[in-house]
Amino acid sequence: MAIEIACTVMNWTNYHMHTFYCDGKCTVEEHARQAIENQMLAIGFSSHAPVPFQSDWHMKQEDLKAYLQDIKHAKEAHPQLQIYTGLEVDFIPDVIGPGDFEAYKLDVIVGSVHYIGQYADGEYFCMDFTAEELARGLREVYADDVQAMVRAYYERVQMMVKYDPPDIIGHLDLIKKLNKGNRFFDETQAWYKEIVAETIELISNSSCIVEVNTRGFYQGKTTEFYPSKWILELCFAKNIPVTISSDAHHFSELENNFEEVAVLLLNIGYKEVKAYLNDAWTSMRLLSNG
Ligand SMILES: [Zn+2]
Ligand SMILES: [Zn+2]
Structure with a gap:
């Protein structure tokens, strides 16, 4: 985070x-080329940071250097595009968080909660994998108490914001990813609204940016973006800055549904979005067409 410059x-x-390097399908170079073709202003890479346990969707610790090298090479090869280093870092209390990657001097860190507890054998419970896995975790880790599971998710987001804040909070209401048709809980219920409002209040006292992440929507998993419109309205009311992202796992997904997000944000009242440009967070006037 650095000095703010107004930009139009x-x-x-x-x-x-x-x-x-993680579960994405393409190279750094392929993303950069597509971004140039799309005439994007800036991109930042955020492959899943290594975790200190077995995982098939995170980067291996030994690949981190090569990943950063690839980004450096792309930067040198494509001066017409602003390209930034970054990682999507999991937040697991006492295990891993954004602060663990300070030494790499990354430009942008996306902090995300994907794990909410552990199974009896010590395996971490990942809540954004499949509905079956979510049901298993709900049963085995939370004794079928949905509210306890959802609260545990937001409590972890709150802990991250308080004790280990990233630049960007990844997919703020990811807990709804597998909840299509209210399979597990109802977003309109008072207890859910309360825990979300409490989380928003905390974020408003931090320097974190909330991303409007289109992935769940374009994958057909969610009917809204992350976070839902009513949560973005709370963010706006609390002056929380936002940025638009697609959580692309393929270069063809770099701008998926961005125009719809811009229209949504304008309708809510947002006039600006945050962008990391010239090595600093900047406010950009929001237009509906990029
Ligand atoms: Zn994520
Ligand atoms: Zn991601």
């Missing part, structure tokens, strides 16, 4: 994208 030009930016 609007072109799409996206600081949430994954490469083949």
Whole structure:
């Protein structure tokens, strides 16, 4: 985070994208080329940071250097595009968090909660994998208490914001990813609204940016973006800055649904979005067409 400069030009930016170093499908170079073709202003890479346990969707610790090298090379090869380093870092209390990657001097860190507790054998419970896995975790880790599980999710987001804040909070209401048709809970219930409002209040006292992440929507998993419109309205009421991202796992997904997000944000009242430009967070005037 650095000095703010007002800026009136609007072109799409996206600081949430994954490469083949984690579970993304494409190279750094492929993303950069597509971003140039799309005439994007800036992109930031955020492959899943290594975790200190077995995982098939996070980067291996030994690949981190090569990943950063690839980004450096792309930067040198494509001076017409602003390209930034970054990681999507899991927050697991006492295990891993954004602060663990300070030494790498990354430009942008997306902090995300994907794990909410552990199974009896010590395996971490990942709540954004499949509905079956979510049901298993709900049963085995939370004794079928949905409210306890959802609260545990937001409590972890709150802990991250308080004790280990990233630049960007990843997919703020990811807990709804597998909840289509209210399979597990109802977003309109008072207890859910309360825990979300409490989380928003905390974020408003931090320097974190909330991303409007289109991935769940374009994957057909959610009917709204992350976070839902009513949560973005709370963010707006509390002056919480936002940025638009697609959580791309393929270069073809770099700007998915960005125009719809811009229209949504304008309707809510947002006039600006945050962008990391010239090595600093900047406010950009929001236009509906990039
Ligand atoms: Zn994520
Ligand atoms: Zn991601």
